[in-house]
Amino acid sequence: MKGFKKLVLTGVLALGPIIGAGAVSAAPSHTVSSNDTLWAISQKYGISLKSLITVNPQLVNPNLIWPGIVLNIPGKSTGTGSGYGTGSGYGTGSGYGSGNGSQQGTGTDSTTQSSYASQVVNLVNQERAKAGLSPLASDSALTKVALDKAKDMYEKGYFDHNSPTYGSPFDMMRSYGIRYTYAGENIAKGQRTPQEVMDSWMNSPGHRQNIMSPNFNKIGVAYYNGVWVQMFIKN
Template sequence: MTKRSKNLFAKTALATTLAVGLLLPSASYAATTSQIVVKPNDTMYKIAKSNGVSLDALIKANPQVKNPNVIWPGMSLNLPESSATPSQPSKPDPAPAEDNSFASQVVNLVNKERAKEGLKPLTTDAKLTTVALDKAKDMYNNHYFDHNSPTYGSPFDMMKQYGVRYSYAGENIAKGQRTPQEVMKSWMNSSGHRKNIMSANFTKIGVGYYNGEWVQEFIG
């Protein structure tokens, strides 16, 4: 992994965990990342404050910004969110025919959690669902667990390749959970993942599941 990737997604601790996880297929993991598009009158300080992160962390997550005092509308910034959550082994993987059902169940569970907090439900987006499924397949087929894909680049690069437009965007990934309920429990018990799921900035979702790989894509 490049130094830039580590800065973008704060994956140093996660990489260590994954080295163990690859030897223990029954374990499960999760990670999250998100991106925001700068709006008129935004500053790094305002963006950090409104998204609950420190200014220093925001600056470190965006090494491409040479002068933090100079940002402009339309610029994409990475929000520094990432975590890993181990969980217990459970039942075997379901048959591939259930993949679509699993994705739909995750969307329903997401909207149930949002309803508890008085948030509007997310709408399933066809392009975003394709992104999520292709990302899940890419992780499985290329034997990696990371927001950065060797095939598509960052989640945000991938969205743009698929014609997905957004002002806010985020991604949650997980590996090894066997049911929609199990993966949602892992995500909801992690502050970074929960923040993406419960964000009022997001209005659309796409979910992909493939051979134990789970992906949530969010945009707003």
Template structure:
């Protein structure tokens, strides 16, 4: 029996104004003692902040500072690099994921963009005369589930309504979908065919995803998982992918307003 690869590719785009507000609040300020040759600009540059922030924290109206003067500095900031995740940044900076989320007022920890400044909370200095408390595991926040998993859950809700079996959410396939979403934003295109990775089917194979049947839905501009699912379900082609009885696996990627669903039927199923 021959196996056919279903290449169902549909895309929708909504022209929308989408604003991302990344707010950071300082939980603690550090102190810096002015050295000979220092200027506000040099101090700000070396500590990842701005002259204006230093002025505001210290009640300065000009640029005059004195050697030995103590200046309050905002908590340090980290500039997001390609491939970064909030969890990886927290590990490298020696803070917990929860502390990093709180320091930046992040409502969606999975939405980062290259060049974004992430405030890194200062770690308290240990006092030798007091015993160090045993660190307790901090539960991962569940009040804001990942956008990708929310979409996968909404897909299975729609499949249940249609009497279909749920799709298995696959982390590896979701990584591929996320890379595709990032690629669309970073290379400014909206298409199933990537100038970087080719077709979604070629892309899946290049990342080691094995399948007998596959499909892809893409969208851009929707602000929430429910909004993008409503748009997809109102489009016959996208709805057909979501309710395709041949699929058994789903991967979802979201990046700066770009949404990607990848569907497969696993080899041997």
């Protein structure tokens, strides 16, 4: 029986009280003052007006902003990916990467979970070493967050960065006490082995960018009933 493989990318966030996700990076959020306009804010951060509007979908009418609202500020880096977006900030991505694949993995015991997670960390660091990048340290607290996210997706039957239980990956990290200056998440479903899921991620430009980003120094990886989660941070 053929399974259905899925991949989704969330990019990184950067400094400050951040409330969004981008495909590559995001700078601090900005609290609107009485004299602000979107144009003035875009000029202040050296970004385009279009990218500022794109990362703030909560603005029903971009011509109307008011003091006290918090705006997401996209980063200047560029990149491509599925899920949350392409390029800076939220962007507009292509959604899930998908394809017909092998039967979904079913290993659920703690030994399998731990072994698969460790293997993925090793594979990530092998790829980073080839590019001359520093290895990512496996973080036990972040690994717990990743495992709870994988379980939540499996048990509640969804496949998305935004959890009905925990909110966005970044909300979830903060609720678990994870501190970061950059953060990111890759998720996948249906791959049977660590090598298979890594091949899928590395063949997707956006997911690969998270794996190979010099902005991260820690990683948490989880596997649960065919659901894979990578979480990345720098702190």
